[in-house]
Amino acid sequence: MFSQIDARSATPLYDQIAARLRIAIAAGELVAGEGLPSVRQLASQLRINPATVAQAYRDLEADGFVEMRQGAGTFVSDVAQEGRQQERRRHAVHLVRKMVAEAGRLRISPEELRAAFTEVLGSRSK
């Protein structure tokens, strides 16, 4: 799940982890009530600072995506449909932004990009 975590990126690790978990919850990869690995387990598994994992979990809790229960661990909250939709929308915008930025660097015009988009999505719905 966390194979994309890149310590060299400008985005802090805790943000990357929180983002990944957020979209996983929104997409239903992680269901409500499911337990997340403990801070200790995840830190050890990913070989990153435990404080980083703790920060990610805290951020998720602040956003209402998870619940940290003393002594028991961290569990996925039952995020309302609207919350999940909002997260998916947010992530979609993030993906498009990345694509547009890269296209811009390679001098691909917005029209060319739009055409490619339609082509790919069109072929997918078939």
Added chain:
Amino acid sequence: MSDAIITAALQYRVGRSFEISHLDLRVPTGAIYGFLGANGSGKTTTIRLLLGLLRARAGTITLLGQPMPARAPEILARVGYVPEQPHLDGTLTVQELLQFQAAFYPGWDWSLAESLLGQFDLDRHRLFGKQSKGQKAKTMMLLALAQRPELLVLDEPTDGLDPVARRDILSALLEFVAQGDATVFISTHLVHELERICDWIGVMDNGHLLVQEPLLQLKRGVKRLQLSGLPAGATPPAPATLLSREVSAPGMETWTVRAWEPPMTGSIAALGATVLMETDLDLEDGFIALLRAFRIGQTR
């Protein structure tokens, strides 16, 4: 006790060749502090000074709130040390080494030792000297962790190891850290490893401490800027520092800076210049730029 390690104006010299001058280290309790520097920059010497293996010429060292080397035996009971080179008796088996350490450290935890033995897949009846490099490194880490120390001082613990051994050692270390509030002082020249696990960073070069701050802060502030319309001799606004400058045309410069903050673009505009592009540098590039700048004498 707010800091696990404090040194003030630490000085050391060996003949004429090497010196450490005015080292002011500050390692907060509970931090994983990465001590970064090129080979030969003085990292191992600093560690030896911290642990009382070498005597400083001047300055003070406070470890876990107590002065070194005055209170060395009491302090060392709470410190786990993994040196660069294997330092244990090669004629003893792993089991005998465990028994040896257990006799000296009041905090020794046999159940942790046993569990790490299994985790590291070490043969307890094997002579220490007959193990592979990775196994020796694991044994030394095991001995340090099973003491349940408050402070771990690690000198390049994964250097030269195969990826599997490195992974096992780091996992065990992080698991241990996650359980309590041990402080870790890890010296390394492996920037990528440091980037993952450390929350504080100290950069050393040629006996001097160039930088000492939270890792995220350093990373956020290190940028490459492309500027145009710059008046000659312009410098970034304080507290940002210029690490390197490339002039491609009059007014067109590429700066590598440290401690850059977004509002500073305003001061650049005030000079009549524009920031054409701002790129984040990864830690390795930042580290190289920092070292280069120091060696040329541009920083401080």
Added chain:
Amino acid sequence: MFRVMLWGQWKWSRLVIALGSVAAFTLPVLSVRGTASVDRFPVPPAEFLGRVGSWGALYPILAATLGLLVAMAAWAPDHRGRHVHALSLPIPRWRYAFYRFGAGVVLLCVPLVALLIGALLATATVTPPAGIHAYPVALTIRFALALLIAFAVIFAVSGGTARTAGFILSLIAALIVLQVVASVANVELDMVNRLQTIFIGWAGPFAVFNGRWMLFDV
């Protein structure tokens, strides 16, 4: 702490201790061979003492060798690791050295006891001629002293840095070389003997190595 250190030192020196103990046991026993009466004619006292005494020179050599080897073995593992492990232990340096010393002494008791047993056995199996008495205990005590002194001196030298130990040993080597060169060049330079006289002849601790080591004496 002492126990684990003793174990480590034992592992390093067990061969030396084993061989040394065998030698210490055999020496007195061998020294009384050929002194038993033949055809019910007892051996004359002078000859008896001569036979026993001829083995005497081996005692100080054995003591010195054992002391030397056990002292070197005491510090060997520390030297290998440049004392890093020892210095990082939560114990003052002097206490660590003290335990190492004590462990060496304990280990040296093994050949010492072997000597005592051998000496007692030797004196029990032989009836000395008239006027000659057996001194197994005195011999053992003297051996103990020699062991202790040899061990202590080499222990102190070895316990320093490799540099200090190397310095002292090279100094001794240089003296020997100088002596050899001098004797080859026929120069009157009797340094080794003079030093020997100073160290061993003088009524100091090294005197224990001097003189005759007699299991039997008048």
